[in-house]
Amino acid sequence: MKLSVRSRVHQLVLNALELDIEAASLDGKELPRSAIRIDREKELLSLALPSELAPGDHTLALSFSGKINQQGQGLFYMRYQEQGSGTKKIMLGTQFEATDARRFFPCWDEPAFRSRFQLTVVVPENWLAVSNMPIESEKKVTGGKEVRFAATPLMSSYLNVFVAGELDLIESRSGPTQIRVIATKGKAELGRYALEATTQILQHYNDYFGVPYPLPKLDQIALPGGFGGAMENWGGITYYESALLFDPKNSSAETKQNIYEVIAHEVAHMWFGDLVTMAWWDNLWLNEGFASWMGTKCTAHFNPQWEVWLRRNLPRDPTRRVGITKEQAMEGDARSTTHPIQQRIATEAEANSAFDDITYKKGQSFLRMLESFLGEDVFRDGIRRYVAAHKYSNSTTADLWNALSEASKRPVGEIAACWTKQPGFPVVKVKREADGKVRLTQERFTVNSKNAPPLEWKIPLTYSVIGQAPATLLMTSKTHILEDIPADRVLKLNVNGAGNYRVEYDEPSWNLLLQALPNLGVEDRVNLLSDSWAIVQADRAPISLYFELVEKMSASTEIAEREQIINVLDFINGLLAGNPEREKFQRYARSLLRPTFERLGWEPKEGERSTAGNLRASFINALGDLNDPEIIAGCHERFEKYLANPASLPPDLRAPVFAVVGHYADEKTWTKLHELGLKTTSIEEKQNYYNALACATEPKLVKKTLAIAVTDELPTSRAIFLVSRAARDSGHPDIAWEFAKANMKTLLGKTDAAGANRYAPSLFTFFPDKSRADELKTYANNNLPPASAPEVAKVVDEIQFRAEFKKRLASQLSDWIDHKNIAERH
Numbered sequence: 001m002k003l004s005v006r007s008r009v010h011q012l013v014l015n016a017l018e019l020d021i022e023a024a025s026l027d028g029k030e031l032p033r034s035a036i037r038i039d040r041e042k043e044l045l046s047l048a049l050p051s052e053l054a055p056g057d058h059t060l061a062l063s064f065s066g067k068i069n070q071q072g073q074g075l076f077y078m079r080y081q082e083q084g085s086g087t088k089k090i091m092l093g094t095q096f097e098a099t100d101a102r103r104f105f106p107c108w109d110e111p112a113f114r115s116r117f118q119l120t121v122v123v124p125e126n127w128l129a130v131s132n133m134p135i136e137s138e139k140k141v142t143g144g145k146e147v148r149f150a151a152t153p154l155m156s157s158y159l160n161v162f163v164a165g166e167l168d169l170i171e172s173r174s175g176p177t178q179i180r181v182i183a184t185k186g187k188a189e190l191g192r193y194a195l196e197a198t199t200q201i202l203q204h205y206n207d208y209f210g211v212p213y214p215l216p217k218l219d220q221i222a223l224p225g226g227f228g229g230a231m232e233n234w235g236g237i238t239y240y241e242s243a244l245l246f247d248p249k250n251s252s253a254e255t256k257q258n259i260y261e262v263i264a265h266e267v268a269h270m271w272f273g274d275l276v277t278m279a280w281w282d283n284l285w286l287n288e289g290f291a292s293w294m295g296t297k298c299t300a301h302f303n304p305q306w307e308v309w310l311r312r313n314l315p316r317d318p319t320r321r322v323g324i325t326k327e328q329a330m331e332g333d334a335r336s337t338t339h340p341i342q343q344r345i346a347t348e349a350e351a352n353s354a355f356d357d358i359t360y361k362k363g364q365s366f367l368r369m370l371e372s373f374l375g376e377d378v379f380r381d382g383i384r385r386y387v388a389a390h391k392y393s394n395s396t397t398a399d400l401w402n403a404l405s406e407a408s409k410r411p412v413g414e415i416a417a418c419w420t421k422q423p424g425f426p427v428v429k430v431k432r433e434a435d436g437k438v439r440l441t442q443e444r445f446t447v448n449s450k451n452a453p454p455l456e457w458k459i460p461l462t463y464s465v466i467g468q469a470p471a472t473l474l475m476t477s478k479t480h481i482l483e484d485i486p487a488d489r490v491l492k493l494n495v496n497g498a499g500n501y502r503v504e505y506d507e508p509s510w511n512l513l514l515q516a517l518p519n520l521g522v523e524d525r526v527n528l529l530s531d532s533w534a535i536v537q538a539d540r541a542p543i544s545l546y547f548e549l550v551e552k553m554s555a556s557t558e559i560a561e562r563e564q565i566i567n568v569l570d571f572i573n574g575l576l577a578g579n580p581e582r583e584k585f586q587r588y589a590r591s592l593l594r595p596t597f598e599r600l601g602w603e604p605k606e607g608e609r610s611t612a613g614n615l616r617a618s619f620i621n622a623l624g625d626l627n628d629p630e631i632i633a634g635c636h637e638r639f640e641k642y643l644a645n646p647a648s649l650p651p652d653l654r655a656p657v658f659a660v661v662g663h664y665a666d667e668k669t670w671t672k673l674h675e676l677g678l679k680t681t682s683i684e685e686k687q688n689y690y691n692a693l694a695c696a697t698e699p700k701l702v703k704k705t706l707a708i709a710v711t712d713e714l715p716t717s718r719a720i721f722l723v724s725r726a727a728r729d730s731g732h733p734d735i736a737w738e739f740a741k742a743n744m745k746t747l748l749g750k751t752d753a754a755g756a757n758r759y760a761p762s763l764f765t766f767f768p769d770k771s772r773a774d775e776l777k778t779y780a781n782n783n784l785p786p787a788s789a790p791e792v793a794k795v796v797d798e799i800q801f802r803a804e805f806k807k808r809l810a811s812q813l814s815d816w817i818d819h820k821n822i823a824e825r826h
């Protein structure tokens with residue numbers, strides 16, 4: 001490597017991990033072996049120099065070897081079944097973010113050290129090799145071919161990529177950019193949708209950012225394993241296969257929407273993250289919050305019918321594919337275990353823990369709130385300034401605020417500070433006073449966190465008096481008085497739910513809102529549902545607040561609204577497992593869901609909304625879990641027909657029908673589902689079958705499902721996820737934990753860097769008993785690295801919250817349902 005030495009040094013210190021350094025030479029002179037030192041703990045390689053190195057240009061050459069991992073850390077291999085033949089194959093891929101490039105080659109593995117990288121590889125002749133840049137030259141050598149890639153522009157080490165195997169591709173062009181979708185042999189054509197989406201998104205971003213995509217090519221690469229999500233390597237983005245490939249005959253609408261949104265997120269990183277990179281991991285939110293916001297904005301722009309902003313309002317459900325939502329981030333941010341968007345990151349292990357809901361989704365929500373406050377065009381101008389000023393270099397949050405302040409002439413840094421530098425968010429309380437005055441008061445909103453330090457925010461607040469145009473104000477103090485709001489007029493704060501705060505209304509205001517529901521848009525109705533559910537969780541009101549609102553709504557088929565309700569019912573149903581009140585609750589929950597499902601029906605109808613398929617799937621899943629006999633029988637019947645003729649079951653219904661069949665499976669059905677899962681070469685279908693296995697509730701079958709996690713049947717990232725799935729969906733988190741404890745070493749061997757700290761704690765999430773919190777603490781003390789501490793604390797808090805909420809809910813629910821029954825009889 002070429003070094004530019006700035007001041008005299010006695011030694012060179014680089015990052016390296018699990019590499020054997022065989023020889024080192026400086027400016028052509030070999031260093032003695034004793035000069036090479038490895039510090040495994042600190043992941044460093046030091047080279048003691050025989051004499052002081054003078055400023056100027058020097059050349060360092062290292063010869064080294066490393067290992068190819070099974071999990072997605074550094075260079076890894078994946079085993080998969082080839083499309084068509086089902087033959088077992090193997091291929092290679094890399095995953096370097098946050099700090100694993102050092103497993104591939106010694107380097108200065110921190111984002112601020114940008115370099116040009118030029119990779120040469122030797123691979124079998126029939127393999128395709130892919131990296132960040134196009135191939136510069138290729139020649140035959142013994143045992144294969146040598147491929148040399150063109151040098152990259154100046155970039156951070158974690159953005160390097162290398163993928164190789166028996167691969168196919170399809171391609172197109174967008175202006176000067178070559179766009180390719182690359183997949184294992186036989187699957188490239190399934191990348192057609194991704195190719196079209198990428199072309200559309202790239203053009204849109206070229207315009208939005210004002211700086212065209214700078215590399216000659218952009219590859220979208222589908223990997224059949226190794227890791228779960230997607231990674232924005234510059235010019236060579238990697239995706240877990242089902243996040244990129246779409247089979248028009250067999251994939252669900254949910255899969256298609258997910259693919260678009262993931263691509264829009266990753267391509268946004270080509271600018272935000274790759275062209276301009278955060279200087280250190282404490283500013284990771286700059287990458288992730290921005291890419292999440294931009295990706296959703298772009299998806300909504302081209303696909304308004306999907307209601308993507310709205311569906312971000314679903315409460316958390318870690319096993320649903322719609323990804324992390326705004327509500328999920330707000331739930332986490334209300335707890336004592338939250339942290340500011342910008343957080344101190346001292347070590348590599350901490351960098352890997354930074355990839356959480358707060359970083360991604362609170363960042364996204366704050367940017368959305370800021371954009372709607374500053375205005376879309378002004379905001380875009382600020383982004384253009386920022387990209388132009390910092391391209392090919394590194395930046396901090398302050399640089400972004402400066403650019404937005406210049407564009408908007410408003411004190412963006414001041415507004416932003418309270419949202420990015422302090423944890424949590426506010427609730428705004430609405431109180432009607434005499435003379436048309438409305439008093440607004442802000443305080444910190446918390447759940448299960450009684451002694452949280454009080455904080456204040458500068459809130460970009462929106463409100464509307466129904467029938468009038470929405471208004472904006474910057475709430476800069478604890479209280480604010482709105483004048484001239486007549487006592488009989490409906491007042492709604494947080495217009496369209498675009499703001500990252502809760503609103504708590506006094507009784508007169510709330511009653512007016514309940515009466516006005518039919519006149520509110522779906523965005524505002526979903527916002528009321530989300531806020532009232534959060535207020536119940538926070539123990540600021542009993543559950544009747546939420547269910548009264550639900551019952552006042554008509555049985556619409558608007559997906560975001562219905563899914564909010566489904567998710568709450570599903571959460572309560574899970575919480576009440578083993579509780580005598582559960583049956584009564586299930587009957588009540590079914591009565592809330594049934595009317596909409598009867599309107600939707602089992603079969604797709606001509607001219608229905610494009611989201612009807614997703615919604616139908618959610619209803620079947622939910623009603624099945626709520627023990628609805630008609631749904632359970634209907635799923636069994638459709639499953640039998642599917643076995644004889646797969647085309648008889650629409651793709652949208654497959655996952656829910658399999659899940660319900662799996663939930664009530666006997667041994668014979670379990671085995672059938674398993675056989676189907678073993679046979680298919682489609683990653684999406686495989687996932688559907690194995691998810692169904694994880695739903696089985698019979699303890700003997702739960703154990704059989706868990707045992708699959710330590711075999712080679714599933715890609716590593718999915719195998720470990722199977723245990724979490726079973727913990728949640730089987731109703732037996734205890735069996736799942738016993739299994740995981742006994743097999744922890746094997747399971748952790750399949751986890752990537754981001755997952756290692758949270759895996760064991762995550763399996764405790766579904767326990768609603770306080771004693772499990774102590775068990776987790778003891779387990780963590782004896783078995784987990786210190787870097788797991790934040791995850792352990794989060795889960796301990798979650799268990800305590802669930803235990804407390806379960807107790808509270810059981811009696812409140814019983815009161816609410818009985819009160820209703822009495823009211824109905826009279």
Ligand SMILES: [Zn+2]
Binds near residue numbers: 232265288291
């Ligand atoms: Zn990202």
